[in-house]
Amino acid sequence: DTGVSQNPRHKITKRGQNVTFRCDPISEHNRLYWYRQTLGQGPEFLTYFQNEAQLEKSRLLSDRFSAERPKGSFSTLEIQRTEQGDSAMYLCASSYPGYEQYFGPGTRLTVT
Amino acid sequence: GENVEQHPSTLSVQEGDSAVIKCTYSDSASNYFPWYKQELGKRPQLIIDIRSNVGEKKDQRIAVTLNKTAKHFSLHITETQPEDSAVYFCAASSNTNAGKSTFGDGTTLTVKP
Numbered sequence: 490d491t492g493v494s495q496n497p498r499h500k501i502t503k504r505g506q507n508v509t510f511r512c513d514p515i516s517e518h519n520r521l522y523w524y525r526q527t528l529g530q531g532p533e534f535l536t537y538f539q540n541e542a543q544l545e546k547s548r549l550l551s552d553r554f555s556a557e558r559p560k561g562s563f564s565t566l567e568i569q570r571t572e573q574g575d576s577a578m579y580l581c582a583s584s585y586p587g588y589e590q591y592f593g594p595g596t597r598l599t600v601t
Numbered sequence: 602g603e604n605v606e607q608h609p610s611t612l613s614v615q616e617g618d619s620a621v622i623k624c625t626y627s628d629s630a631s632n633y634f635p636w637y638k639q640e641l642g643k644r645p646q647l648i649i650d651i652r653s654n655v656g657e658k659k660d661q662r663i664a665v666t667l668n669k670t671a672k673h674f675s676l677h678i679t680e681t682q683p684e685d686s687a688v689y690f691c692a693a694s695s696n697t698n699a700g701k702s703t704f705g706d707g708t709t710l711t712v713k714p
Contacts, residue, residue, distance in 0.1 A: 493644075522701060531607075531690045531704030532645065545701065580644070587696060589635055592644040 491515060493593035495581050501599045502571055509567045510596045514583030521564050522590060523556060524580040525549070532580055538564060539586070571600045603628040605693050607705025614681050615713050622708045624691035625673040631693040634667060634674050635702065639688045648689075649676070681712045 494513045502508050514521045519540050524532035535554070536546045540561035553571075558564040568575055578597050582590040604627040614620050626634075632653035637645035651658045651665045651674065658665050662681075667674040678685055688709050692702040 520700065529706070531605075531692070531706050532702075534701045534703065537701055584700060587633075587700060589647050589650055590700070590702065592637075592646070594644045 493581055493583055493591050495593040495596050497596055498594060499597045499599075501601065504573060504600055505570055507567065507569045508571060508598065509565055510579055512564045512566070512581030512593055514563070514581070515591055516562070518583035518585055518591075519561065520584045520586055521558055522582045522584075523564070523566055524582065526578040526580055526595070535566075568598075571598075573600050576600045603631060603693055603703040605691060605703050605705045607691050607708060609708060610706065611709045611711070613711045613713065616681060616683060618681055620678045620681055620685070620710055620712075622676045622689055622691070622710075623673060624675070624705050626693040626703075627672065628693070628695065629672065630695045632696060633694045633700070634665070635692050636665060636676050637690045637692065639690065639707075645690060683712050683714050686710055686712045
């Protein structure tokens with residue numbers, strides 16, 4: 490499968506725990522984006538990378554969120570001390586600069 | 602920052618009818634406008650896009666129009682089929698914003714057979 494992949498697909502965690510998600514973009518794409526989607530809403534931008542450099546973070550991203558893309562390939566998104574309001578679908582997308590974004594299947598996070 | 606508004610939030614049509622979804626954007630620097638279809642539990646998939654240097658683009662039963670002056674763009678689906686039923690999202694982005702997309706809140710389209 491040459492599309493964008495994300496793992497895990499589902500994650501249930503207790504409030505206060507840390508979680509980490511992984512995104513594997515399309516291999517030739519140097520841009521990688523993270524979005525968050527809640528029910529009934531469109532995806533909201535969180536952060537993006539060009540190669541390994543994280544070039545922008547949304548104000549939505551509190552200090553509990555961190556993202557990395559260490560070798561310019563896969564990326565991880567970590568949420569520390571999860572809260573119930575973090576429950577959402579976390580989507581990853583990749584692209585060439587100036588071209589359409591291809592989305593992964595998402596990781597659905599449920600914080601209990 | 603960019604703000605995208607999408608209307609209507611729900612749309613129900615009979616099979617064979619046309620469906621139109623409208624979006625407005627606020628940032629005049631936006632120059633790329635994709636439309637995504639998202640089926641329940643699945644990833645958003647690009648169905649058509651338009652750049653600011655053209656006013657209209659068509660792909661079989663789907664067309665998108667763009668009015669830069671009024672800052673609005675629309676998705677037109679003709680001869681709708683039940684498999685067109687899904688949530689449709691419009692988005693706006695610009696090269697100056699590194700292509701990050703600002704999405705509308707979606708339109709749930711139901712095509713009744």
